Amino acid sequence: LKPHSVLQHQTESPASCSCKLHIFQTFVFHNTNFVDTSAWATLEDIVFASLRVKPTWDIQYLYPWVYPSLPAAEWDNLKNLFNIYMHNLILSLSAEARQYQIPYPFVFQCATGCNLYPNGSYTKFYHLAYNTHSFLSFNVDNIRWERQQESELAMQVERKFTTFTGFSETAQHLLNVTCVDYMKRFIEYGRASLKRQDGASTCAGGRQEGLGHPPGPRCAGAAAAMQPGGGLA
Numbered sequence: 001l002k003p004h005s006v007l008q009h010q011t012e013s014p015a016s017c018s019c020k021l022h023i024f025q026t027f028v029f030h031n032t033n034f035v036d037t038s039a040w041a042t043l044e045d046i047v048f049a050s051l052r053v054k055p056t057w058d059i060q061y062l063y064p065w066v067y068p069s070l071p072a073a074e075w076d077n078l079k080n081l082f083n084i085y086m087h088n089l090i091l092s093l094s095a096e097a098r099q100y101q102i103p104y105p106f107v108f109q110c111a112t113g114c115n116l117y118p119n120g121s122y123t124k125f126y127h128l129a130y131n132t133h134s135f136l137s138f139n140v141d142n143i144r145w146e147r148q149q150e151s152e153l154a155m156q157v158e159r160k161f162t163t164f165t166g167f168s169e170t171a172q173h174l175l176n177v178t179c180v181d182y183m184k185r186f187i188e189y190g191r192a193s194l195k196r197q198d199g200a201s202t203c204a205g206g207r208q209e210g211l212g213h214p215p216g217p218r219c220a221g222a223a224a225a226m227q228p229g230g231g232l233a
Contacts, residue, residue, distance in 0.1 A: 020044055021183040022113035027090060029097060030105050035090050039082075043186050057083050065193035069185045081170070088167075092160060100153050107131055112138075114179035124175035130154075136161070140175050143168050 021043055028036040039051035048066050052058045059079055061067045067075065093108055112126040126138035127148075134148035136157055145161040145168070147154040161168070 017187075018115075018117055019183055019187060020113065020115045021179055021186070022111060025086070025110040027093065027108045027110075028105060029094065029107070032094070032098065032104075035094070037086065037090070039086070043183065043190070046190075048186065048190075051082070051086075057086070063190070063193070065189040066186070069189040070182065081174075085167070092157070096153060096157055096160070100156070102153065108135070112175070114175060114183065116180055116183060122180050124179060126171060126175065138168070138171060138175075140172050143172050 021041070023039065023041045025039040026037065030036060037051075037053050040047050041049040046063075048062050050060045050062065052060050057079075059075065059082075070078075096102075097104075097106065107130070109129045109132075110127065111129075114122050114124040116122045124140050126140070127134065128136040130149075130153070135154055137146050137148055138144075139146055145158050147158040
């Protein structure tokens with residue numbers, strides 16, 4: 001597979017192109033004691049990082065250019081934030097499931113991230129789905145959680161998330177500032193790596209494969225959550 005054009009256009013600055021940095025998470029609650037989780041990040045159509053859940057919840061960097069894009073301290077901070085978020089989200093949803101006697105198994109899916117446009121503007125989002133139906137969204141600008149269905153479960157989770165002021169403020173900063181900043185760095189380092197690959201393959205008399213998809217999860221099944229009112233099919 002060939003790399004996406006956002007990495008091929010080496011003469012353009014990241015701000016002059018359209019690009020998407022998205023994170024997808026899936027939580028399959030099998031019973032009261034076991035939750036199967038997965039998470040991965042995409043830069044446009046490239047899955048560039050994923051979460052190794054067992055045994056240490058480490059980040060897997062799926063291309064050589066990913067880890068050098070950010071300082072080690074920032075990766076450590078991201079890992080800690082993400083692990084705390086995943087742990088607390090599972091605890092909160094598990095507690096609500098017990099209270100409302102939700103039948104097992106059930107699935108929560110999350111899509112979050114930002115979209116950058118050629119004029120420098122951007123949008124950001126956080127959507128949570130329950131059994132493929134829209135459930136909860138985060139209004140980033142107003143720091144407000146908004147239920148997307150009128151079920152008792154959605155109303156209770158909305159009320160509970162509203163009390164998590166520290167988490168909400170952190171989420172706003174990550175989506176308003178950090179997401180676009182990191183996206184630009186990933187594009188910059190990805191293009192530099194691709195340029196080096198092209199130079200090496202030319203000297204060797206052939207072209208290397210580039211920065212296409214590695215084996216791993218795809219974002220297609222979760223893409224619907226990026227649209228207001230859409231579920232995660």
